[in-house]
Amino acid sequence: MNIIVHHLENSRSQRVLWLLGELRLPYRVVRYWRDPISGLAPDAARDIHPLGKLPVTQDGNLTIAESVPIFGHILNHSRVPSSCAFLTVSSWRS
Numbered sequence: 693m694n695i696i697v698h699h700l701e702n703s704r705s706q707r708v709l710w711l712l713g714e715l716r717l718p719y720r721v722v723r724y725w726r727d728p729i730s731g732l733a734p735d736a737a738r739d740i741h742p743l744g745k746l747p748v749t750q751d752g753n754l755t756i757a758e759s760v761p762i763f764g765h766i767l768n769h770s771r772v773p774s775s776c777a778f779l780t781v782s783s784w785r786s
C-alpha cells in the first residue's frame with residue numbers, strides 16, 4: 693500500500709493520518725487549508741472530490757472518498773487482527 697491522503701486542516705481527515713501513524717504505514721499527505729473567512733475547503737479540493745469534501749485517499753488507481761471506507765481500506769491492508777472491533781462491526785453491518 694502506497695497511500696496518498698488529501699488532508700484538510702482541522703477536519704476529520706486528521707483521523708486518517710492518525711490511523712496510518714498508529715499502524716506505522718507509509719503515506720504521503722497533500723495538504724489543503726481552509727478559507728480563513730468561510731472556513732470552507734479551497735477550490736483545489738474540488739479537483740479530487742466534486743464537492744470539495746475531504747478526506748480522500750488515493751492508493752494506486754483506487755480513489756476513495758468518505759472516512760469509513762477509507763478506514764476499511766487501510767485496515768484491510770494492515771496487520772490488524774481480523775477480530776478487530778471495527779472489522780467485526782463492518783461485517784455485521786454488511
Ligand SMILES: N[C@@H](CCC(=O)N[C@@H](CS)C(=O)NCC(=O)O)C(=O)O
Nearest residue numbers: 703704732733744745746747758759
Ligand atoms: N462523510 C464525509 C464527510 C466529509 C466532510 O464533510 N469533510 C469536511 C471536513 S470534516 C470538509 O471537507 N469540509 C470542507 C468544505 O465543506 O468545504 C466523511 O466522513 O469523510
